[in-house]
Amino acid sequence: MRTEFLTIFWRDMLKFFRIKAMLFTSLIQPALWLALYGISMSSNFDSIIPKIPINQGVIQVNYLTFMAAGVISLTILFTCLYSGITLQFDKEFGLMKEMLASPLPRSHILIGLSLSGIAKSLIQTFIILVFGYVLGVRFFNTFSLMETIFSVLGILLFILLFAIGLLFLSSTIALRLKTHEGLQGVITLLSLPLFFASNALYPITSLPLAIKIISYGNPVSYFIQGLRYFTLGSNFYSFGNYYQYSSFDVLFALLFLLGFAISTYLFALRTIKKVKIV
Amino acid sequence: MVAYEITVEGLKYQYGKIKAVNDISFKVIKGEIFSFLGPNGAGKTTTINVLTTLLPIQKGKISISGFDLRTQPDEIRKSIGIVFQNETLDWNLTVEETLEFHGRLYAIPKKTRKDRINELIQIVKLEEKRDEFVKNLSGGMKRKLEIARGLLTRPKVLFLDEPTIGLDPNSRMRIWNYIKKVNKEGVTIFLTTHYMDEADQLSNNICIIDRGKIIANGFSEVLKQSLGMDVIYLQTDQDEKTFKIIKKMKEIKNIRKTPSELMISVEDGQKNMPRLIEQIRTQGIEIKSIYLKKPTLDDVFIHYTGRYFREEKKKKINI
Numbered sequence: 061m062r063t064e065f066l067t068i069f070w071r072d073m074l075k076f077f078r079i080k081a082m083l084f085t086s087l088i089q090p091a092l093w094l095a096l097y098g099i100s101m102s103s104n105f106d107s108i109i110p111k112i113p114i115n116q117g118v119i120q121v122n123y124l125t126f127m128a129a130g131v132i133s134l135t136i137l138f139t140c141l142y143s144g145i146t147l148q149f150d151k152e153f154g155l156m157k158e159m160l161a162s163p164l165p166r167s168h169i170l171i172g173l174s175l176s177g178i179a180k181s182l183i184q185t186f187i188i189l190v191f192g193y194v195l196g197v198r199f200f201n202t203f204s205l206m207e208t209i210f211s212v213l214g215i216l217l218f219i220l221l222f223a224i225g226l227l228f229l230s231s232t233i234a235l236r237l238k239t240h241e242g243l244q245g246v247i248t249l250l251s252l253p254l255f256f257a258s259n260a261l262y263p264i265t266s267l268p269l270a271i272k273i274i275s276y277g278n279p280v281s282y283f284i285q286g287l288r289y290f291t292l293g294s295n296f297y298s299f300g301n302y303y304q305y306s307s308f309d310v311l312f313a314l315l316f317l318l319g320f321a322i323s324t325y326l327f328a329l330r331t332i333k334k335v336k337i338v
Numbered sequence: 339m340v341a342y343e344i345t346v347e348g349l350k351y352q353y354g355k356i357k358a359v360n361d362i363s364f365k366v367i368k369g370e371i372f373s374f375l376g377p378n379g380a381g382k383t384t385t386i387n388v389l390t391t392l393l394p395i396q397k398g399k400i401s402i403s404g405f406d407l408r409t410q411p412d413e414i415r416k417s418i419g420i421v422f423q424n425e426t427l428d429w430n431l432t433v434e435e436t437l438e439f440h441g442r443l444y445a446i447p448k449k450t451r452k453d454r455i456n457e458l459i460q461i462v463k464l465e466e467k468r469d470e471f472v473k474n475l476s477g478g479m480k481r482k483l484e485i486a487r488g489l490l491t492r493p494k495v496l497f498l499d500e501p502t503i504g505l506d507p508n509s510r511m512r513i514w515n516y517i518k519k520v521n522k523e524g525v526t527i528f529l530t531t532h533y534m535d536e537a538d539q540l541s542n543n544i545c546i547i548d549r550g551k552i553i554a555n556g557f558s559e560v561l562k563q564s565l566g567m568d569v570i571y572l573q574t575d576q577d578e579k580t581f582k583i584i585k586k587m588k589e590i591k592n593i594r595k596t597p598s599e600l601m602i603s604v605e606d607g608q609k610n611m612p613r614l615i616e617q618i619r620t621q622g623i624e625i626k627s628i629y630l631k632k633p634t635l636d637d638v639f640i641h642y643t644g645r646y647f648r649e650e651k652k653k654k655i656n657i
Contacts, residue, residue: 066442071428153426158443161390163416336392336393337387
């Protein structure tokens, strides 16, 4: 098997750890979301939301724990969407010429980058988990050891699909746009509906219809669904809402993300095969 | 028999309606330094981009190192090295990492990769900059690094697109020396340049391209001689009388008199200058100074593009 994609992965990770400002901000940002937004909102919500009597055996999840999954998705969303910018810079500053003139299959550029996207996402998720625990996020609360291990594997799988889907999406946009200034604008614009028209910070059920529709077609929603299932369990109360996830729901979410990753990959591959450098 | 490393037949490349390369053919001999000389916008970079598989081939037939460009582009990619016109370096990598990245792109085995990187860093004298970030290198060093990178895969052909553009005279000389050295190791060099002196310095075989067409192709000396325009500058104590004498000589193409000297256009100046001197001396005229100026590639270029422009005009009138 050809493993040249590891070269692309190697370079991207080298730069991730080397450019200290990038490393520092990408690790601090999710922690700040949890600390600032999470703490302030949960101190409000947890006092406002009446303690509805809940069924025996169903756990009540505090808002901070509820939105921690949202922060993970937000972080991965931004990291991966912005990772495509690398390709734009490579194109603009000529580095891509070196890659395109080499025998490296073009798909390897995408695969290499998606690997580094996954790696960055995992590092960030780990930081959120640790920092979140310090602040009071309680994941895997009622889980047995086996359940926890199973859940971690599930989380890894969801992160993998979500991260590469986003990466291929941003790669496609990056390769099609001419300037990195334009790209930054498009990515920022795109990230807003992706994040807010989802169940990241609040339940979908009470959203206005239009936003609800978007959120049902939004990979972010399905990622979070999977994430909550694997961290909080199949039924819990939070934010005044009763959540129940069946195995079918989780499987559907998984297939949705798989479809998302495959379709964005095909788009990205088509785009990168057409890239001409003059 | 002469072996060719590159053969190009009837290459055409169009950007929309603009014909950047318009039906060119040429051959590069194995082991030579071949110069592709022309002004900016002549079609040099387009040609090099097609040859290096960066642009798709539209019309024509190209073979490099025995591989056909249409059917075996990957084989060609493996057997060539490229130094692009504009810098293509990652500023956040070190010198060594830059080479390491390239070696991995071409899947060179680890041991070989390490050995070659060490060797090349020495050759281009960047030993002390090994762990330096690319962003901290000077322009000349960056170029040397790019040349080293181009050589990492031990290519049969090294493509250099304007290798000394924007460098100071000292760095240019040094880069020229590296190019010659690399060539001596057996690497065929394909060079594009818009500097006449560069083409003249480095290569024997020169192809002059202008507006997408090849207007002259051949060995530098042959090209210059083809102009038949050596000029002899002559000062004597009796210019008037000399003028009359040499006017009768059949080798002389043209004479012009300036207040200080005679400018004599002559074919094959080296051969005819001694005869000229003899003729004048036998008439008892004293020569104060005499020198011969061979045409430069600049003259060749002006000569050919001049004719090219005139032909173009004629065509328009005919229409």
